[in-house]
Amino acid sequence: MSQVRDPYLDLRSRYVMDGVALYHPLTIERGENAFLYDINGRRYIDFTCGIGVTSLGHANSELISVAEEQLRKLWHVCFMVMNYRPYVELAEKLARISPGSSEKKVLLQNSGSEAIENAIKIARQATGRIYIISYENSFHGRGTYGYALAATGKYKPYKIGLEPITPGVELIPYPYCYRCVFKQEYPECGLACLDYLKKWFTYSRVPLERVAALIIEMVQGEGGFVVAPVDYVRELKKLLDGYGVLLVDDEVQCGWGRTGKMWAVEHYGVEPDILVTAKAIANGLPLSAIVGRREIMEKTLPGSFGGTYGGNPVSCAVASRVVDIMLRDKLPDRAAALGEIVRKRLNELYGKFKLVGDVRGLGIMQAIELVKDRKTKEPATDEAAKIIDKAREKGLLLLRAGLYLNVIRLHPPLTIEEENLEKGLEILEESIKEVEAESP
Protein backbone atom coordinates (compact mmCIF):
# COMPACT_ATOMS: atom_id res chain seq x y z
CA MET A 1 0.00 0.00 0.00
CA SER A 2 1.35 3.43 -0.88
CA GLN A 3 1.93 5.56 2.20
CA VAL A 4 0.28 8.94 1.65
CA ARG A 5 0.90 11.50 4.38
CA ASP A 6 -2.18 12.36 6.40
CA PRO A 7 -2.04 15.95 7.72
CA TYR A 8 -5.12 15.39 9.87
CA LEU A 9 -3.34 12.72 11.90
CA ASP A 10 -0.61 15.32 12.48
CA LEU A 11 -3.27 17.78 13.65
CA ARG A 12 -4.66 15.12 15.94
CA SER A 13 -1.36 14.36 17.58
CA ARG A 14 -0.52 18.06 17.92
CA TYR A 15 -3.85 19.29 19.33
CA VAL A 16 -5.90 16.39 20.68
CA MET A 17 -5.45 15.16 24.24
CA ASP A 18 -3.46 11.96 24.45
CA GLY A 19 -5.89 10.08 26.71
CA VAL A 20 -8.08 9.29 23.69
CA ALA A 21 -6.53 6.30 21.92
CA LEU A 22 -6.75 5.58 18.18
CA TYR A 23 -7.52 2.11 16.77
CA HIS A 24 -6.73 2.76 13.12
CA PRO A 25 -4.34 5.50 11.91
CA LEU A 26 -6.82 6.73 9.30
CA THR A 27 -8.77 9.90 8.71
CA ILE A 28 -12.18 8.99 7.37
CA GLU A 29 -13.91 11.37 5.00
CA ARG A 30 -17.20 9.66 4.23
CA GLY A 31 -19.17 6.44 4.36
CA GLU A 32 -21.71 4.56 2.29
CA ASN A 33 -23.51 1.63 3.90
CA ALA A 34 -20.74 -0.89 4.71
CA PHE A 35 -17.92 1.13 3.14
CA LEU A 36 -15.74 3.86 4.57
CA TYR A 37 -13.49 6.11 2.48
CA ASP A 38 -10.39 7.81 3.88
CA ILE A 39 -9.19 11.27 2.92
CA ASN A 40 -7.03 9.74 0.19
CA GLY A 41 -10.07 8.12 -1.37
CA ARG A 42 -9.14 4.59 -0.26
CA ARG A 43 -12.15 2.35 0.36
CA TYR A 44 -12.54 -0.03 3.30
CA ILE A 45 -15.17 -2.59 4.29
CA ASP A 46 -16.31 -1.51 7.73
CA PHE A 47 -16.58 -4.32 10.28
CA THR A 48 -16.44 -1.79 13.14
CA CYS A 49 -19.60 0.32 12.74
CA GLY A 50 -18.03 2.90 15.05
CA ILE A 51 -18.10 0.15 17.73
CA GLY A 52 -21.51 -1.31 16.97
CA VAL A 53 -23.31 1.95 16.23
CA THR A 54 -24.02 2.48 12.52
CA SER A 55 -26.08 -0.69 12.19
CA LEU A 56 -28.21 0.74 9.37
CA GLY A 57 -25.11 1.68 7.42
CA HIS A 58 -23.27 4.92 6.78
CA ALA A 59 -25.13 7.79 5.11
CA ASN A 60 -28.47 5.98 5.28
CA SER A 61 -30.64 8.14 3.01
CA GLU A 62 -33.88 7.51 4.89
CA LEU A 63 -32.29 8.65 8.16
CA ILE A 64 -30.69 11.66 6.46
CA SER A 65 -34.15 12.84 5.30
CA VAL A 66 -35.59 12.47 8.80
CA ALA A 67 -32.67 14.35 10.35
CA GLU A 68 -32.90 17.15 7.76
CA GLU A 69 -36.61 17.57 8.31
CA GLN A 70 -36.20 17.72 12.09
CA LEU A 71 -33.24 20.12 11.84
CA ARG A 72 -35.48 22.55 9.96
CA LYS A 73 -38.22 22.27 12.59
CA LEU A 74 -36.54 22.17 15.99
CA TRP A 75 -33.04 21.45 17.35
CA HIS A 76 -33.40 22.10 21.02
CA VAL A 77 -35.72 23.36 23.71
CA CYS A 78 -34.62 21.13 26.63
CA PHE A 79 -37.03 18.45 27.76
CA MET A 80 -36.95 19.82 31.33
CA VAL A 81 -38.28 23.13 30.05
CA MET A 82 -40.86 22.16 27.41
CA ASN A 83 -42.35 19.03 25.97
CA TYR A 84 -41.73 18.02 22.34
CA ARG A 85 -43.03 15.29 20.08
CA PRO A 86 -39.90 13.37 19.03
CA TYR A 87 -39.01 12.58 22.68
CA VAL A 88 -42.42 11.27 23.75
CA GLU A 89 -43.06 9.46 20.48
CA LEU A 90 -39.74 7.67 20.82
CA ALA A 91 -40.45 6.88 24.48
CA GLU A 92 -43.70 5.24 23.43
CA LYS A 93 -41.97 3.17 20.74
CA LEU A 94 -39.17 2.07 23.08
CA ALA A 95 -41.68 1.07 25.76
CA ARG A 96 -43.57 -0.91 23.14
CA ILE A 97 -40.58 -2.81 21.70
CA SER A 98 -38.79 -3.44 24.99
CA PRO A 99 -38.70 -7.03 26.26
CA GLY A 100 -41.37 -8.43 28.58
CA SER A 101 -45.04 -7.77 29.14
CA SER A 102 -44.88 -5.18 31.96
CA GLU A 103 -45.67 -1.56 31.30
CA LYS A 104 -42.57 0.59 30.87
CA LYS A 105 -41.42 4.19 31.24
CA VAL A 106 -38.39 5.76 29.60
CA LEU A 107 -35.64 8.30 30.29
CA LEU A 108 -33.44 9.58 27.45
CA GLN A 109 -29.83 10.68 27.83
CA ASN A 110 -26.88 11.19 25.47
CA SER A 111 -24.39 8.36 25.88
CA GLY A 112 -24.14 4.81 27.14
CA SER A 113 -22.11 5.86 30.18
CA GLU A 114 -24.66 8.47 31.14
CA ALA A 115 -27.46 5.96 30.73
CA ILE A 116 -25.69 3.50 33.05
CA GLU A 117 -25.24 6.21 35.70
CA ASN A 118 -28.93 6.95 35.47
CA ALA A 119 -29.96 3.30 35.63
CA ILE A 120 -28.02 3.03 38.90
CA LYS A 121 -29.61 6.24 40.22
CA ILE A 122 -33.04 4.84 39.37
CA ALA A 123 -32.29 1.49 41.04
CA ARG A 124 -31.10 3.23 44.20
CA GLN A 125 -34.01 5.64 44.46
CA ALA A 126 -36.54 2.93 43.71
CA THR A 127 -35.14 0.35 46.16
CA GLY A 128 -33.62 2.61 48.82
CA ARG A 129 -30.63 0.24 48.78
CA ILE A 130 -26.97 0.96 48.26
CA TYR A 131 -24.89 -1.79 46.67
CA ILE A 132 -24.46 -2.69 43.02
CA ILE A 133 -23.13 -5.99 41.68
CA SER A 134 -21.30 -6.06 38.40
CA TYR A 135 -18.98 -8.44 36.53
CA GLU A 136 -15.32 -8.98 35.92
CA ASN A 137 -14.40 -8.49 32.25
CA SER A 138 -17.43 -6.22 31.78
CA PHE A 139 -17.58 -2.74 30.30
CA HIS A 140 -20.15 -0.12 31.23
CA GLY A 141 -18.47 3.11 30.16
CA ARG A 142 -15.56 5.49 30.62
CA GLY A 143 -17.41 8.63 29.58
CA THR A 144 -18.29 9.47 33.19
CA TYR A 145 -16.49 9.06 36.52
CA GLY A 146 -19.10 7.34 38.65
CA TYR A 147 -20.88 4.01 38.55
CA ALA A 148 -20.32 3.27 34.87
CA LEU A 149 -16.59 3.28 35.52
CA ALA A 150 -16.87 1.55 38.91
CA ALA A 151 -19.02 -1.21 37.41
CA THR A 152 -16.54 -1.75 34.58
CA GLY A 153 -14.71 -4.95 35.40
CA LYS A 154 -11.44 -4.21 33.67
CA TYR A 155 -8.79 -2.14 35.43
CA LYS A 156 -6.42 -1.40 32.55
CA PRO A 157 -6.67 1.07 30.90
CA TYR A 158 -9.96 2.48 32.18
CA LYS A 159 -9.21 3.00 35.88
CA ILE A 160 -5.47 3.70 35.82
CA GLY A 161 -4.53 6.76 37.84
CA LEU A 162 -8.16 7.46 38.65
CA GLU A 163 -8.47 5.91 42.10
CA PRO A 164 -10.32 6.10 44.38
CA ILE A 165 -13.08 4.68 42.24
CA THR A 166 -16.69 5.21 43.40
CA PRO A 167 -17.38 2.69 46.18
CA GLY A 168 -20.39 0.38 46.60
CA VAL A 169 -19.82 -1.83 43.55
CA GLU A 170 -18.95 -5.53 43.99
CA LEU A 171 -17.41 -7.35 41.01
CA ILE A 172 -18.07 -11.07 40.53
CA PRO A 173 -16.85 -13.56 37.90
CA TYR A 174 -18.79 -13.55 34.60
CA PRO A 175 -19.79 -16.93 33.16
CA TYR A 176 -16.88 -16.75 30.71
CA CYS A 177 -16.83 -20.49 30.07
CA TYR A 178 -13.76 -20.49 27.81
CA ARG A 179 -11.71 -19.07 30.68
CA CYS A 180 -13.68 -20.33 33.67
CA VAL A 181 -12.13 -18.95 36.89
CA PHE A 182 -13.32 -22.08 38.68
CA LYS A 183 -11.54 -24.27 36.08
CA GLN A 184 -14.77 -26.09 35.25
CA GLU A 185 -16.45 -27.10 32.01
CA TYR A 186 -19.95 -25.94 31.10
CA PRO A 187 -22.55 -27.46 31.55
CA GLU A 188 -20.99 -30.11 33.85
CA CYS A 189 -20.03 -27.28 36.22
CA GLY A 190 -23.64 -26.98 37.39
CA LEU A 191 -23.20 -23.18 37.22
CA ALA A 192 -20.43 -22.98 39.83
CA CYS A 193 -20.19 -19.21 39.23
CA LEU A 194 -23.80 -18.78 40.29
CA ASP A 195 -23.15 -20.81 43.45
CA TYR A 196 -20.32 -18.41 44.16
CA LEU A 197 -22.71 -15.48 43.94
CA LYS A 198 -25.23 -17.17 46.24
CA LYS A 199 -22.63 -18.16 48.80
CA TRP A 200 -20.59 -15.02 49.01
CA PHE A 201 -23.49 -12.66 48.95
CA THR A 202 -25.32 -14.61 51.62
CA TYR A 203 -22.49 -15.12 54.07
CA SER A 204 -19.51 -12.90 53.65
CA ARG A 205 -19.79 -9.91 51.35
CA VAL A 206 -22.67 -7.46 51.36
CA PRO A 207 -25.92 -9.32 51.93
CA LEU A 208 -28.11 -9.56 48.83
CA GLU A 209 -30.96 -7.79 50.64
CA ARG A 210 -28.80 -4.64 50.74
CA VAL A 211 -28.11 -4.77 47.00
CA ALA A 212 -30.08 -2.39 44.76
CA ALA A 213 -29.19 -3.91 41.39
CA LEU A 214 -27.04 -6.31 39.44
CA ILE A 215 -25.87 -5.05 36.08
CA ILE A 216 -25.06 -7.49 33.30
CA GLU A 217 -24.33 -7.58 29.58
CA MET A 218 -25.97 -10.69 28.10
CA VAL A 219 -23.12 -10.64 25.59
CA GLN A 220 -20.05 -8.86 26.91
CA GLY A 221 -18.96 -6.42 24.21
CA GLU A 222 -15.57 -4.99 25.15
CA GLY A 223 -15.00 -8.21 27.10
CA GLY A 224 -14.76 -10.06 23.78
CA PHE A 225 -18.30 -11.15 22.82
CA VAL A 226 -18.66 -13.56 25.72
CA VAL A 227 -22.21 -14.93 25.77
CA ALA A 228 -23.84 -15.73 29.13
CA PRO A 229 -25.42 -19.22 29.16
CA VAL A 230 -29.23 -19.24 29.08
CA ASP A 231 -29.64 -21.28 32.29
CA TYR A 232 -27.25 -18.95 34.11
CA VAL A 233 -29.36 -15.88 33.34
CA ARG A 234 -32.64 -17.63 34.14
CA GLU A 235 -31.35 -18.86 37.51
CA LEU A 236 -29.80 -15.50 38.20
CA LYS A 237 -33.11 -13.69 37.65
CA LYS A 238 -34.88 -16.08 40.05
CA LEU A 239 -32.19 -15.52 42.66
CA LEU A 240 -32.36 -11.73 42.33
CA ASP A 241 -36.16 -11.69 42.44
CA GLY A 242 -36.01 -13.62 45.71
CA TYR A 243 -34.00 -10.81 47.28
CA GLY A 244 -35.69 -7.86 45.55
CA VAL A 245 -32.53 -7.03 43.58
CA LEU A 246 -33.19 -5.33 40.23
CA LEU A 247 -31.68 -6.78 37.06
CA VAL A 248 -30.17 -4.03 34.91
CA ASP A 249 -29.62 -5.31 31.39
CA ASP A 250 -26.86 -3.35 29.63
CA GLU A 251 -27.73 -3.67 25.93
CA VAL A 252 -25.62 -0.71 24.88
CA GLN A 253 -23.52 -2.91 22.59
CA CYS A 254 -25.55 -6.11 22.17
CA GLY A 255 -28.97 -4.54 21.57
CA TRP A 256 -30.75 -3.38 18.40
CA GLY A 257 -30.94 -6.63 16.50
CA ARG A 258 -27.26 -7.47 16.50
CA THR A 259 -27.73 -10.83 18.27
CA GLY A 260 -30.53 -11.91 15.93
CA LYS A 261 -33.30 -10.61 18.18
CA MET A 262 -34.10 -6.96 18.88
CA TRP A 263 -32.72 -7.35 22.42
CA ALA A 264 -30.13 -9.91 23.47
CA VAL A 265 -32.14 -10.66 26.62
CA GLU A 266 -34.92 -12.06 24.42
CA HIS A 267 -32.73 -15.14 23.91
CA TYR A 268 -33.07 -15.81 27.63
CA GLY A 269 -36.82 -15.50 28.17
CA VAL A 270 -36.43 -13.21 31.20
CA GLU A 271 -37.70 -9.66 31.60
CA PRO A 272 -35.10 -7.21 32.90
CA ASP A 273 -36.25 -4.65 35.44
CA ILE A 274 -34.27 -1.94 33.68
CA LEU A 275 -32.84 -2.03 30.15
CA VAL A 276 -30.10 0.36 29.08
CA THR A 277 -29.47 1.11 25.43
CA ALA A 278 -27.39 3.57 23.38
CA LYS A 279 -24.98 3.15 20.43
CA ALA A 280 -27.16 1.93 17.49
CA ILE A 281 -30.31 3.63 18.81
CA ALA A 282 -29.92 6.65 16.50
CA ASN A 283 -27.38 5.13 14.09
CA GLY A 284 -24.63 7.48 15.30
CA LEU A 285 -26.38 10.58 16.60
CA PRO A 286 -25.82 10.90 20.35
CA LEU A 287 -28.66 9.31 22.28
CA SER A 288 -29.22 6.71 24.98
CA ALA A 289 -32.25 5.35 26.78
CA ILE A 290 -33.16 3.73 30.06
CA VAL A 291 -36.36 1.68 29.84
CA GLY A 292 -37.68 0.52 33.19
CA ARG A 293 -40.73 -1.20 34.59
CA ARG A 294 -43.37 1.47 35.28
CA GLU A 295 -43.54 0.97 39.04
CA ILE A 296 -39.74 1.37 39.31
CA MET A 297 -39.62 4.49 37.13
CA GLU A 298 -42.52 6.03 39.08
CA LYS A 299 -40.49 5.89 42.29
CA THR A 300 -37.96 8.43 40.97
CA LEU A 301 -38.08 11.93 42.41
CA PRO A 302 -38.97 14.88 40.11
CA GLY A 303 -36.01 17.16 39.46
CA SER A 304 -33.36 14.58 40.35
CA PHE A 305 -32.99 13.38 36.74
CA GLY A 306 -32.50 15.10 33.42
CA GLY A 307 -29.79 17.20 31.77
CA THR A 308 -29.68 19.96 29.19
CA TYR A 309 -29.29 17.73 26.15
CA GLY A 310 -30.89 14.39 27.04
CA GLY A 311 -33.24 13.33 24.24
CA ASN A 312 -32.19 15.81 21.55
CA PRO A 313 -35.09 16.25 19.06
CA VAL A 314 -32.98 15.36 15.99
CA SER A 315 -31.54 12.24 17.65
CA CYS A 316 -35.03 11.22 18.80
CA ALA A 317 -36.58 11.67 15.36
CA VAL A 318 -33.83 9.56 13.81
CA ALA A 319 -34.14 6.91 16.54
CA SER A 320 -37.88 6.67 15.93
CA ARG A 321 -37.17 5.90 12.29
CA VAL A 322 -34.46 3.40 13.31
CA VAL A 323 -37.16 1.51 15.24
CA ASP A 324 -39.47 1.60 12.18
CA ILE A 325 -36.74 0.37 9.82
CA MET A 326 -35.63 -2.39 12.19
CA LEU A 327 -39.21 -3.71 12.33
CA ARG A 328 -40.14 -3.06 8.69
CA ASP A 329 -37.00 -4.67 7.24
CA LYS A 330 -36.84 -7.39 9.92
CA LEU A 331 -33.21 -6.54 10.54
CA PRO A 332 -32.86 -8.74 13.64
CA ASP A 333 -33.80 -11.73 11.42
CA ARG A 334 -31.30 -10.56 8.83
CA ALA A 335 -28.63 -10.32 11.54
CA ALA A 336 -29.42 -13.92 12.52
CA ALA A 337 -29.15 -15.12 8.91
CA LEU A 338 -25.91 -13.22 8.22
CA GLY A 339 -24.63 -14.40 11.59
CA GLU A 340 -24.94 -18.00 10.40
CA ILE A 341 -22.77 -17.23 7.39
CA VAL A 342 -20.19 -15.57 9.63
CA ARG A 343 -20.27 -18.37 12.22
CA LYS A 344 -19.79 -21.05 9.58
CA ARG A 345 -16.81 -19.19 8.18
CA LEU A 346 -15.27 -18.59 11.61
CA ASN A 347 -15.69 -22.29 12.46
CA GLU A 348 -13.76 -23.06 9.27
CA LEU A 349 -11.02 -20.71 10.44
CA TYR A 350 -10.93 -22.65 13.71
CA GLY A 351 -10.38 -25.81 11.66
CA LYS A 352 -7.58 -24.22 9.62
CA PHE A 353 -5.60 -22.09 12.06
CA LYS A 354 -4.19 -23.02 15.47
CA LEU A 355 -4.20 -19.36 16.42
CA VAL A 356 -7.99 -19.45 16.66
CA GLY A 357 -8.76 -20.76 20.15
CA ASP A 358 -12.46 -20.04 20.40
CA VAL A 359 -15.33 -18.98 18.14
CA ARG A 360 -18.35 -17.45 19.85
CA GLY A 361 -21.17 -14.96 19.62
CA LEU A 362 -24.85 -14.54 18.92
CA GLY A 363 -26.37 -13.43 15.62
CA ILE A 364 -24.00 -11.28 13.63
CA MET A 365 -22.13 -10.39 16.83
CA GLN A 366 -19.39 -12.99 16.34
CA ALA A 367 -15.77 -13.12 17.46
CA ILE A 368 -12.65 -15.25 17.52
CA GLU A 369 -10.34 -15.44 20.52
CA LEU A 370 -6.70 -15.92 19.49
CA VAL A 371 -4.28 -18.03 21.51
CA LYS A 372 -0.65 -19.04 21.13
CA ASP A 373 -1.51 -22.55 22.30
CA ARG A 374 -4.94 -24.11 22.44
CA LYS A 375 -4.07 -26.08 25.60
CA THR A 376 -2.57 -23.30 27.73
CA LYS A 377 -4.84 -20.66 26.11
CA GLU A 378 -1.99 -18.16 26.32
CA PRO A 379 -3.46 -15.01 24.72
CA ALA A 380 -2.10 -14.15 21.26
CA THR A 381 -2.33 -10.40 21.79
CA ASP A 382 0.40 -9.28 19.36
CA GLU A 383 -0.89 -11.63 16.69
CA ALA A 384 -4.37 -10.12 17.01
CA ALA A 385 -2.89 -6.65 16.50
CA LYS A 386 -0.93 -7.84 13.45
CA ILE A 387 -4.02 -9.44 11.89
CA ILE A 388 -5.94 -6.20 12.32
CA ASP A 389 -3.12 -4.19 10.71
CA LYS A 390 -2.86 -6.61 7.79
CA ALA A 391 -6.62 -6.59 7.28
CA ARG A 392 -6.59 -2.79 7.13
CA GLU A 393 -3.85 -2.88 4.50
CA LYS A 394 -6.09 -5.21 2.50
CA GLY A 395 -9.15 -2.96 2.90
CA LEU A 396 -11.00 -4.32 5.94
CA LEU A 397 -11.49 -2.49 9.24
CA LEU A 398 -11.75 -4.66 12.36
CA LEU A 399 -11.89 -4.19 16.13
CA ARG A 400 -10.11 -5.88 19.00
CA ALA A 401 -11.62 -6.71 22.38
CA GLY A 402 -11.16 -8.91 25.44
CA LEU A 403 -9.32 -8.81 28.71
CA TYR A 404 -6.05 -9.49 26.85
CA LEU A 405 -6.98 -7.68 23.64
CA ASN A 406 -6.64 -11.00 21.85
CA VAL A 407 -10.21 -11.18 20.54
CA ILE A 408 -11.19 -10.02 17.07
CA ARG A 409 -14.83 -9.00 17.13
CA LEU A 410 -16.97 -8.43 14.07
CA HIS A 411 -19.37 -5.49 14.01
CA PRO A 412 -20.57 -5.16 10.40
CA PRO A 413 -23.73 -3.15 9.70
CA LEU A 414 -26.94 -5.23 9.66
CA THR A 415 -27.53 -3.82 6.18
CA ILE A 416 -24.24 -5.07 4.72
CA GLU A 417 -24.50 -6.67 1.29
CA GLU A 418 -23.80 -10.43 1.50
CA GLU A 419 -21.07 -10.05 -1.10
CA ASN A 420 -19.21 -7.50 1.01
CA LEU A 421 -19.63 -9.59 4.14
CA GLU A 422 -18.04 -12.53 2.31
CA LYS A 423 -15.27 -10.30 0.95
CA GLY A 424 -14.51 -9.05 4.47
CA LEU A 425 -14.38 -12.61 5.82
CA GLU A 426 -12.02 -13.56 3.01
CA ILE A 427 -9.68 -10.71 3.97
CA LEU A 428 -9.85 -11.82 7.60
CA GLU A 429 -8.85 -15.35 6.57
CA GLU A 430 -5.93 -14.16 4.41
CA SER A 431 -4.70 -11.95 7.26
CA ILE A 432 -4.80 -14.77 9.82
CA LYS A 433 -3.05 -17.07 7.36
CA GLU A 434 -0.19 -14.62 6.85
CA VAL A 435 0.23 -13.89 10.55
CA GLU A 436 0.14 -17.59 11.50
CA ALA A 437 2.79 -18.32 8.87
CA GLU A 438 5.01 -15.60 10.38
CA SER A 439 4.46 -16.75 13.98
CA PRO A 440 7.11 -18.91 15.66
Ligand SMILES: Cc1ncc(COP(=O)(O)O)c(C=O)c1O
Ligand atom coordinates in the same frame (compact mmCIF):
# COMPACT_ATOMS: atom_id res chain seq x y z
C1 LIG B 1 -21.92 -2.55 27.14
C2 LIG B 1 -21.57 -1.10 27.16
N1 LIG B 1 -22.07 -0.30 28.11
C3 LIG B 1 -21.80 1.01 28.16
C4 LIG B 1 -20.96 1.59 27.23
C5 LIG B 1 -20.65 3.06 27.31
O1 LIG B 1 -21.24 3.74 26.24
P1 LIG B 1 -20.68 5.15 25.75
O2 LIG B 1 -19.33 4.90 25.15
O3 LIG B 1 -21.70 5.63 24.77
O4 LIG B 1 -20.60 6.03 26.95
C6 LIG B 1 -20.40 0.80 26.22
C7 LIG B 1 -19.49 1.38 25.22
O5 LIG B 1 -18.77 0.72 24.53
C8 LIG B 1 -20.71 -0.58 26.18
O6 LIG B 1 -20.20 -1.38 25.23
